[in-house]
Amino acid sequence: MNVPTQTINGTEVPVFYVVDEHDHPAGSSTMLGFWLYLMSDCLIFAMLFATFGVLGGSYAAGPGPKDLFDLKLVALNTAMLLFSSITYGFAMLEMMKGRVKSTQMWLGITGLFGLAFLCIELYEFHHMIHEGAGPWRSAFLSSFFTLVGTHGLHVTFGIIWLVTLMVQVARFGLIEANQRRLMCLSMFWHFLDVVWIGVFTFVYLLGVLR
Amino acid sequence: MSADAHAAHGHGHDDHGHDDGRDHGSFKSYMTGFVLSVILTAIPFWLVMTGAIENKNWTIAIVVAFAVVQIVVHMVYFLHMNTTSDAGWTMMALIFTIIIVVIALSGSLWVMYHLNVNMMPVHDMRNMP
Numbered sequence: 618m619n620v621p622t623q624t625i626n627g628t629e630v631p632v633f634y635v636v637d638e639h640d641h642p643a644g645s646s647t648m649l650g651f652w653l654y655l656m657s658d659c660l661i662f663a664m665l666f667a668t669f670g671v672l673g674g675s676y677a678a679g680p681g682p683k684d685l686f687d688l689k690l691v692a693l694n695t696a697m698l699l700f701s702s703i704t705y706g707f708a709m710l711e712m713m714k715g716r717v718k719s720t721q722m723w724l725g726i727t728g729l730f731g732l733a734f735l736c737i738e739l740y741e742f743h744h745m746i747h748e749g750a751g752p753w754r755s756a757f758l759s760s761f762f763t764l765v766g767t768h769g770l771h772v773t774f775g776i777i778w779l780v781t782l783m784v785q786v787a788r789f790g791l792i793e794a795n796q797r798r799l800m801c802l803s804m805f806w807h808f809l810d811v812v813w814i815g816v817f818t819f820v821y822l823l824g825v826l827r
Numbered sequence: 828m829s830a831d832a833h834a835a836h837g838h839g840h841d842d843h844g845h846d847d848g849r850d851h852g853s854f855k856s857y858m859t860g861f862v863l864s865v866i867l868t869a870i871p872f873w874l875v876m877t878g879a880i881e882n883k884n885w886t887i888a889i890v891v892a893f894a895v896v897q898i899v900v901h902m903v904y905f906l907h908m909n910t911t912s913d914a915g916w917t918m919m920a921l922i923f924t925i926i927i928v929v930i931a932l933s934g935s936l937w938v939m940y941h942l943n944v945n946m947m948p949v950h951d952m953r954n955m956p
Contacts, residue, residue, distance in 0.1 A: 818894035
């Protein structure tokens with residue numbers, strides 16, 4: 618197919634004609650690839666939800682959700698994550714307008730909300746473990762700590778990624794590569810909020826109702 | 828000549844990456860999503876914390892329904908899901924994932940529930956020595 622056109626004296630530069638390929642600017646498939654990663658991550662969480670669904674009632678004569686969960690704390694946690702979602706949205710809007718400073722500001726605020734979420738969750742875990750309701754206590758608590766802990770770990774890595782990108786933006790500005798990275802993190806961050814909807818509904822609210 | 832024209836065309840596309848059907852949202856769409864999310868979060872929490880509805884099953888059904896609606900709201904307003912981005916492949920991947928998740932979740936719960944109910948050791952006191 619791609620045979621270079623030869624002339625007798627061989628001076629002509631080889632020209633390649635690619636019929637099927639259209640133009641693919643660098644990184645044009647990154648977003649789709651990242652979306653596929655998120656979908657695979659979704660399967661991990663689905664399995665953890667299924668595990669919790671099966672084991673969520675096995676208290677082994679230990680404390681149940683009604684004894685352990687403080688819904689006011691969970692509501693505060695949910696608010697933190699929701700605020701961080703909207704502030705990340707504002708960061709994306711400022712990025713689209715090419716404003717470095719306000720993008721950085723909104724990213725910073727998002728990181729702080731994420732950190733607040735993490736601190737509240739760690740406080741909750743610490744409190745539960747202190748009361749003797751650690752992951753070793755019952756199958757319910759094992760699956761609870763695995764599911765909520767995995768989500769918390771995702772948020773932790775999201776914050777590390779966020780700080781990394783803020784350094785990147787500070788050094789190189791809102792170049793195309795950085796915009797692409799920020800869009801990937803945007804999907805990651807909003808995806809974590811979607812998972813949290815499942816967590817607070819099925820683990821906390823339905824747990825207390827159980 | 829044709830190759831040159833193609834290259835020039837390709838370069839022209841680099842300047843604006845908005846022809847992939849991807850929606851980047853606006854202030855209005857983000858705020859709509861946020862306000863809807865706040866409402867859809869506050870009502871289930873209020874229902875459970877105050878016990879406003881006597882019937883527990885109704886409360887569970889309403890709380891789950893609100894969660895499903897909120898997930899859709901997040902997908903549309905925050906993750907900008909639509910059928911045109913990347914020629915519909917993101918939507919295809921999402922639908923495929925949802926099918927797998929539904930099969931895995933409902934299958935696990937169904938099988939394990941019946942396993943629990945049917946395989947429970949029966950303590951028949953009559954046969955005790």
